[in-house]
Amino acid sequence: MTNSISTDICIIGAGPVGLFAVFEAGLLKLRCHVVDALPQVGGQLSEIYPKKPIYDIPGFPDILAGDLVQNLMRQIEPFHPTFTLGERVERLAKLEDGSFQLFTTDGTEIFCKAIAIAGGLGSFEPRKPAVESLENYEGGRGVYYMVRDPETFRDRRIVIAGGGDSALDWTIFLADVAKEVTLVHRGTTFRGAADSAEKVQKLHEAGRARLVLSSNVTHVHGQDGLEAVTITANDGTTETLHVDAFIPLFGLTPKLGPIGEWGLELEDDAVKVNTLDYSTSVPGIFAIGDINTYPGKLKLILCGFHEAALMAQGAYKYMFPDKRYVLKYTTVNGVPTL
Amino acid sequence: MTDEVRVYVEEAPSQRREVVAPTDMALSLMEVLKASGYDIQATCGGMALCGTCHVEVLAGPALDEPSDDELAMLESLPVMTQGSRLSCQIRINNRLDGLVVRLMPQNT
Ligand SMILES: Cc1cc2nc3c(=O)[nH]c(=O)nc-3n(C[C@H](O)[C@H](O)[C@H](O)COP(=O)(O)OP(=O)(O)OC[C@H]3O[C@@H](n4cnc5c(N)ncnc54)[C@H](O)[C@@H]3O)c2cc1C
Ligand code: FES
Numbered sequence: 001m002t003n004s005i006s007t008d009i010c011i012i013g014a015g016p017v018g019l020f021a022v023f024e025a026g027l028l029k030l031r032c033h034v035v036d037a038l039p040q041v042g043g044q045l046s047e048i049y050p051k052k053p054i055y056d057i058p059g060f061p062d063i064l065a066g067d068l069v070q071n072l073m074r075q076i077e078p079f080h081p082t083f084t085l086g087e088r089v090e091r092l093a094k095l096e097d098g099s100f101q102l103f104t105t106d107g108t109e110i111f112c113k114a115i116a117i118a119g120g121l122g123s124f125e126p127r128k129p130a131v132e133s134l135e136n137y138e139g140g141r142g143v144y145y146m147v148r149d150p151e152t153f154r155d156r157r158i159v160i161a162g163g164g165d166s167a168l169d170w171t172i173f174l175a176d177v178a179k180e181v182t183l184v185h186r187g188t189t190f191r192g193a194a195d196s197a198e199k200v201q202k203l204h205e206a207g208r209a210r211l212v213l214s215s216n217v218t219h220v221h222g223q224d225g226l227e228a229v230t231i232t233a234n235d236g237t238t239e240t241l242h243v244d245a246f247i248p249l250f251g252l253t254p255k256l257g258p259i260g261e262w263g264l265e266l267e268d269d270a271v272k273v274n275t276l277d278y279s280t281s282v283p284g285i286f287a288i289g290d291i292n293t294y295p296g297k298l299k300l301i302l303c304g305f306h307e308a309a310l311m312a313q314g315a316y317k318y319m320f321p322d323k324r325y326v327l328k329y330t331t332v333n334g335v336p337t338l
Numbered sequence: 339m340t341d342e343v344r345v346y347v348e349e350a351p352s353q354r355r356e357v358v359a360p361t362d363m364a365l366s367l368m369e370v371l372k373a374s375g376y377d378i379q380a381t382c383g384g385m386a387l388c389g390t391c392h393v394e395v396l397a398g399p400a401l402d403e404p405s406d407d408e409l410a411m412l413e414s415l416p417v418m419t420q421g422s423r424l425s426c427q428i429r430i431n432n433r434l435d436g437l438v439v440r441l442m443p444q445n446t
Contacts, residue, residue, distance in 0.1 A: 044381070048381065048382055048388055049385075121379075127416050128416060129416035130417060163414060164410075186413070191406070191409060191413055191414075250414060250415055250416040251414050253381075253388075253389070253390055253444060254381060
């Protein structure tokens, strides 16, 4: 069944700028739905540098990127935004009345009156290992690049590949859920959190998960879905293992992705905007944050916040061309709720 | 002593392009490659956090050992070879003259 959502503004991208746009739109009593390809909110702040301090957010001499994301989530709570996470917006259509319909990779449909693209560097896509025919098993047929719902793996035989924190963390978690878990790592030492590496070693010794070091998954096999993988050790010896799922976890890398194909005027992989209201070349579609470009553009969170405020005004005018909006300070009226 | 070195980028097997890099500006190899028109994302701006500046060192002088942070990032990538390095962690200096590197695809 397709999931269908109806809202005022659909925000593509749950990075800091997309999240703050919810606040600015909320002040104008506009409802927002936020979509992100990642399973969590925060964009680059959550994906690349959650533990790094940021020093140039007004009012915060320093704040960890992860904490800034949490604060933004608290700040937008009164506006009850809704989220579709772990799905990428693939396609959009402009309807006759000037509103839009968006389609995600997983078949979610979003009807909205205006769109704010806050897509940052583009959607984060998994780094894939160079294994032949891997793509034949994508889309629920045995190869998964992220664990969205651990229940997918209940009582299944799985192989995880990777040497970072997420490979270790999911090995530990899924050891209790799956029927068999094997972690394949190219090296001999883990540089992820030391206690996670220790836990995996203990699970291995207790026979609850298997650890295969100095090895890579080199082949995948199966007719309709994944049936087996071949693991090749650095010394050339191979082993073929019957499995139901293969989960390569090598992190994510940003790609502009579908945004480049929506007919918007672009310059160097960024969306050109009018700095009056951050509107794009298509009326009703706005672009804010790292994804846009204009003379003097700075890729800073602060600048994205400013753009979000002006975008919200522009979107309001697009939706209600006949209504006049009078700027009110939150200090005077407090934060209205939706 | 000159104030520039030559590094070579292997664009295809047996096809190497010379890149001249100044040694007196404290640049990283990533910055030099980017300035020379190579398509390197370098999302994190050189902090060993994103892995999008991954190169493979094919030949040339011995480099300093990678730091723990660099190794941790490299080990998290799907492909890591004997010569894998993050170009943002390599500082341009006189000892680099003659280095040969290959850019690794952005998603590996
Ligand atoms: C290491 C590092 C340090 C930094 N330090 C600072 C700093 O100190 N101060 C500062 O101001 N800035 C800093 N920046 C820059 C800052 O992170 C960016 O300016 C900011 O993240 C931009 O926010 P954004 O919301 O526009 O985009 P992003 O944070 O990139 O978020 C965009 C989101 O959109 C999603 N998306 C894209 N396309 C689609 C699609 N089609 N469908 C669904 N989802 C999609 C992506 O998955 C992503 O989650 C730093 C950046 C890095 C990498
Ligand atoms: S630029 Fe990000 S790791 Fe080198």
